[in-house]
Amino acid sequence: MTDNTLVLDEEGYLLNLQDWTPELANQLAQEVEIELTDAHWEIIYLLRDFYEEFEVSPAMRPLVKAVSKKLGAEKGRSIYLMTLFPGSPPKLAAKIAGLPKPANCL
DSSP, X not given: OOOTTOOBOTTXXXXXXXXXXXXXXXXXXXXXXXXXXXHHHHHXXXXXXXXXXXXXXOOHHHHHHHHHHHHOTTTSSHHHHHHHSOSOHHHHHHHHTTOOOOTTOO
């Protein structure tokens, strides 16, 4: 990161959640070669709401369940989430959303 005021952990997760901005999300996404679309933002804001409510970043199952409940069954599928956030959707989406790494994600 070029901005010295941002503090990230060794895996690139934001340590001070209040430092998050949509601009930072775009910057973090660019670092992993993701161009954020409206579909990405839906998940990012859903994750931030989830964290605000439960004070935890969801792993895959709870993430899929939360997405399905809020955005519908079509989007509440791991295949859909993987197209947006390749590899590990919960980890990657949490990182871009400025949230801690989900506890039970390797």
